[in-house]
Amino acid sequence: MDEIKRLFLDTDIGPDCDDAAAVALSVIFCRQFGKKLIGVTHCTSSPWGVGAINAILDWYGAKNIPVGTMSRKGFLDEEENMTYNRELALSVPAEKRIAPDAVQVMRKALQDSPDGSVDIVGIGPFGNLADLISDDEGRALVQQKVRRLIIMAGDFADGCDEPQWNIEMDIPAGRKVVDEWPGDVLFCGYEVGKDVIALAEPTGLKDDNPVRIAYLRYRKGQGRSSWDLCSVQYTVDENCPFYSLSEPGRVTLDDRAVSHFTPAEGGNHYLIKKIVPPDVIARFFEQTLLQAEP
Ligand SMILES: [Ca+2]
Numbered sequence: 001m002d003e004i005k006r007l008f009l010d011t012d013i014g015p016d017c018d019d020a021a022a023v024a025l026s027v028i029f030c031r032q033f034g035k036k037l038i039g040v041t042h043c044t045s046s047p048w049g050v051g052a053i054n055a056i057l058d059w060y061g062a063k064n065i066p067v068g069t070m071s072r073k074g075f076l077d078e079e080e081n082m083t084y085n086r087e088l089a090l091s092v093p094a095e096k097r098i099a100p101d102a103v104q105v106m107r108k109a110l111q112d113s114p115d116g117s118v119d120i121v122g123i124g125p126f127g128n129l130a131d132l133i134s135d136d137e138g139r140a141l142v143q144q145k146v147r148r149l150i151i152m153a154g155d156f157a158d159g160c161d162e163p164q165w166n167i168e169m170d171i172p173a174g175r176k177v178v179d180e181w182p183g184d185v186l187f188c189g190y191e192v193g194k195d196v197i198a199l200a201e202p203t204g205l206k207d208d209n210p211v212r213i214a215y216l217r218y219r220k221g222q223g224r225s226s227w228d229l230c231s232v233q234y235t236v237d238e239n240c241p242f243y244s245l246s247e248p249g250r251v252t253l254d255d256r257a258v259s260h261f262t263p264a265e266g267g268n269h270y271l272i273k274k275i276v277p278p279d280v281i282a283r284f285f286e287q288t289l290l291q292a293e294p
Pocket residue numbers: 011012013016018019123124228
């Protein structure tokens with residue numbers, strides 16, 4: 001199969017606002033590039049993640065996308081992680097605020113897909129993805145159906161000495177995915193989206209656009225880094241001129257979970273690199289979200 005036609009998104013929508021735009025861009029880019037969004041899962045225990053995802057899918061006209069949520073309790077569900085997702089969730093009917101277990105939804109979506117046809121993009125902590133490969137059956141399913149995993153994870157800027165947030169929040173899960181994922185993993189590190197500041201007011205987006213509401217509530221109109229948006233864009237538009245891919249290698253997490261990349265022939269890890277000025281990408285995201293408004 002030459003071109004990948006399917007996308008699966010795993011998001012922690014709530015703790016930061018860039019997930020809201022990334023969910024919308026998943027819908028828009030898949031439409032533009034003739035790909036199919038086959039599922040969206042939520043990777044925290046917040047009761048409002050599913051509703052927030054559905055509010056954005058509905059608003060941008062995505063129909064019948066399977067949604068799942070983490071079954072684990074007590075993970076990133078504190079009040080500080082609810083600056084906008086509760087409001088978005090309460091805008092959809094109650095039945096759209098609940099969903100089955102994320103890993104079950106992932107497995108079903110993969111089982112129903114042709115071999116090697118799915119790209120998974122992970123833009124939150126890695127509990128769901130670690131659970132997906134926690135047994136032989138899950139690992140075999142990933143090997144059979146998934147072409148590659150793209151994750152917003154790590155920080156590969158020179159001199160970085162801190163663990164990146166998506167890994168730091170659940171280090172065992174992050175280690176499992178980095179060390180054991182059975183296939184190619186592309187890392188969209190913290191340094192890629194950090195200075196791509198998008199969606200400062202005025203955005204031109206409609207008042208009831210849930211992406212605009214998320215950014216307004218979380219950032220009070222100041223705009224936000226585009227970590228998750230860059231990850232989704234690279235995944236869907238593989239020839240996007242904004243990015244290039246490193247040589248193969250291995251990412252390792254040291255004893256403090258700080259990420260390190262070492263080039264290695266035959267390695268299954270790659271770094272996504274940004275090769276145009278950040279403002280070019282930010283304005284492109286804003287225009288894309290605006291032009292796709294219903
Ligand atoms: Ca995220």
